[in-house]
Amino acid sequence: MKKIVLAGAVTAALSLGAVMPFESSGLINPNKVEASVLATPLPVDLPLEYVSGVDEYGLNKSQYKIDLGNRTGTLILKLYMTEKYPKNFADTLYADVKRNRAAGFTLMDSDSAINPENAKGLAAFDRYSPIYGDGSILPTFKYTSGFQNVGVNKKGERFIALGVYLNKNVNKGVYYLDTPNMATGHWSAKAYFYENVDVEKKVFNEVKRYFPLLDKVRWGVAELKHNQIGRLTMLKDTPLLKETAGRFNTARTLKKGEQYRIYGYKEINGKGFYSVGGGHFVEMNTNLAKYETPAKNKLRLVKILHEE
Known part of the structure; x- marks a missing residue:
């Protein structure tokens, strides 16, 4: 039996090109970016x-x-x-x-x-x-x-x-x-x-762009998207699964430290999979990936930005 749970926009709204910045990457200093984000006042x-x-x-x-x-x-x-x-x-x-x-x-x-x-x-x-x-x-x-x-x-x-x-x-x-x-x-x-x-x-x-906020809503180093319910951080090299005709095949391997936005999940025969967009999934396994949810005040700000 299949069970699909999606929040708002379907997962196709997030392509693999929308991968969040890698917090472990040398290209971005998370501490500096986070400090900049925290310096922006929030209402x-x-x-x-x-x-x-x-x-x-x-x-x-x-x-x-x-x-x-x-x-x-x-x-x-x-x-x-x-x-x-x-x-x-x-x-x-x-x-x-x-x-x-x-x-x-x-x-x-x-x-x-x-x-x-x-x-x-x-x-x-x-x-x-x-x-x-x-x-x-x-x-x-x-x-x-x-x-x-x-x-x-x-x-x-x-x-x-x-x-x-x-x-x-x-x-x-x-x-x-x-x-x-x-x-x-x-x-x-x-x-x-x-x-x-x-x-x-x-x-x-910012009236024409973000009003009444001053910027996009940030979660860590990345933007918290509308209808996003969480994020996934790879703890190990993990298979990225592509669903075709109800079956999963490995599309490629996600590297340790990569992060993805999560908009929903799929349950097949009692086993859960995180949906990362474009028909791609990651197995719900705490040994493979860490799943986090944003704070309620962050979700509220995203709703203000997109729905009010």
Whole structure:
């Protein structure tokens, strides 16, 4: 009996040419590469709370609440319009964003949509939005800088990118995103946070590529691919098996120290084989190869990069 388990993309997505760098090779110094990778800041997910209420005019208002606690760092927001967003507003907003014009996004220190008299603006996410604060009648300068941009994710979905470096703690770290038409169901929003670092300009430059990350997700010296479930390191010279018509034949010999990405496995008559792509397999044998799985936070970052 055959049993096949594949995660996401089929193993054909990984050819033998996609072999990971050999950590034992003299061509690459793993320590130097790893140190470089570890020097790249990584974000964490932030929970968002959708709060609603009635303003002084009896109108229903909603905002996203963001709680950073006592932390400072770079706050990143990724906003998708849902199908519920009025089409005429959506078209206008996207057109404005593409021209780097105001969309009215601001970060506030209280629930400004419901209680505007108590709110002070912390950051405007574009150069046109004024900030009213400190009791001023006229717009004041931003308390800090912020950015607004637009991008397309790996699935082809357009999003609005917002980011701001918060170098001090205000309102015990509780902030609110304010924008026109922040109605229930109009937006799908995600929030991420780089603690203790100012990466505002860096993430702005990566909107079209990695946003909200700064680079591809690394595991050791190599990129952690989408739908990858593990990696295999040869402990001994090991046969690389090619399946043809349900039978295995040796394609070549894998050398000790070689590494491969693993996307799934196949079980035949109770015996397991790792799938390394292109119809090639390696026997599940702890004496022949060491199998490792990436940390959950690494897998989460890959999902952010490719699915959000």
